[in-house]
Amino acid sequence: MWPKWGKISRNDSSTAAAVVPSNPATPSFKDIHSLLGEEDDTGAAGAVRRKKASVFHRVRIATAALRTWRSLPSLAMSQSEDKRIVVYYTSLRVVRKTFEDCRVVRSILRGYRVAVDERDLTMDSAFLTELKGLLGRRQLSLPRVFIGGRYIGGAEEIRQLHESGELKLYIEGAPPAAASVCEACGGVRFLLCSACNGSRKCYTEKGGFRTCGSCNENGLVRCPDCCTPIV
DSSP states (O other), X not given: OOOOOXXXXXXXXXXXXXXXXXXXXXXXXXXXXXXXXXXXXXXXXXXXXXXXXXHHHHHHXXXXXXHHHHHSOOOOOTTTTSOOEEEEEOOOOSSHHHHXXXXXXXXXXXXXXXXXXXEETTTXXXXXXXXXXXXXXXXXXXXXXXXXXXXXXXXXXXXXXXXXXXXXXXXXXXXXXXXXOOTTTTTXXXXXXXXXXXXXXXXXXXXXXXXXXXSOTTSEEEOTTTOOOOO
């Protein structure tokens, strides 16, 4: 049989302590609520730390890119001491991310009002061979930017340098952009081959039809008025 509950007087504090022992290790609802509050505060602080880490990460990338640019030797080029800017890109929209990266990089560089030699790989496959020779790679992603004969990087590096303000130091001393487009090509940078009229076939009385050796695979030649030599 269960013992009967007895009344405990207020004066008998020792008996009350024996009957109802206190256990400070057992959490109450108030303790659980405080723990949840601490977790929430920790989560908010973690989000702030992650945000700060993201900013520090961008600064670190820009600094690393600047150090790499300073440590790389100049490429063997005809005009290695100038500050001309060369961008290898594509105008095809087959891969949307690549097209958007090329568009953003070209827009950033044009915003500085400097002359940019834009080399579209879809217009001339020789640009691809040229780029592979400069970087020594077979698999390449676009865009790729060179400033003053040095390789700077792709879309991510240009974005980071532009956001940190260091891109302005890279292009300092570059020739200004032309006030108007080229009258010969209209800014396209290519002209129709005058030898074959874009057909890529030339006729001779001795050999008949032969492949034109003056133009590229699209029947085009680079505009001599606005295009610079190979990087």
